[in-house]
Amino acid sequence: TMGSQGGSSTQSASLARPQTGAGLVTIRVAELRDPLGVWAVISVQDNGRGLSDIDRVHLFDPFFSGRQAGRGLGFGLPKTWRIVTLHGGRIDVDLPQSGGLLVTIHWPAPGERGM
Numbered sequence: 001t002m003g004s005q006g007g008s009s010t011q012s013a014s015l016a017r018p019q020t021g022a023g024l025v026t027i028r029v030a031e032l033r034d035p036l037g038v039w040a041v042i043s044v045q046d047n048g049r050g051l052s053d054i055d056r057v058h059l060f061d062p063f064f065s066g067r068q069a070g071r072g073l074g075f076g077l078p079k080t081w082r083i084v085t086l087h088g089g090r091i092d093v094d095l096p097q098s099g100g101l102l103v104t105i106h107w108p109a110p111g112e113r114g115m
Contacts, residue, residue, distance in 0.1 A: 023048070031109070038109035039089075047100040051093075059093060080105075 028043040051059070062078040084091050084105055094102045 032106070040107040040109055042105045042107065043102060044104075045096070045100060045102040047098075050095045050099060050101055056093075056095075060091075 024047045026043075026045045028041075028045075030041045030043075032039040032041045060078050060081045081091055084107065087108060089105060089107045092104045092106075094104070096102050
């Protein structure tokens with residue numbers, strides 16, 4: 001869906017795996033204007049199990065993986081965090097009451113904060 005509110009526009013997409021009946025990922029992209037500038041806001045939400053307390057503490061630690069041994073190296077989120085912060089952005093991670101996980105990236109628009 002696409003919409004426009006108060007100078008911002010939003011695009012959304014939902015991806016599901018209907019053949020298994022499991023897994024829904026919703027991706028939203030919006031523009032946000034605030035006193036700090038203009039941001040591209042990218043949100044990714046799923047309906048999975050969320051995060052354990054230990055996963056949440058180590059979420060951005062290199063070499064940490066909550067997966068079974070040999071199934072992940074633990075590089076993805078630390079690299080993502082580094083790239084986003086080096087470009088003047090930020091990543092927020094929330095556990096919605098509805099379940100799952102919500103990751104939101106605020107990326108500075110071109111021309112903002114030295115980009």
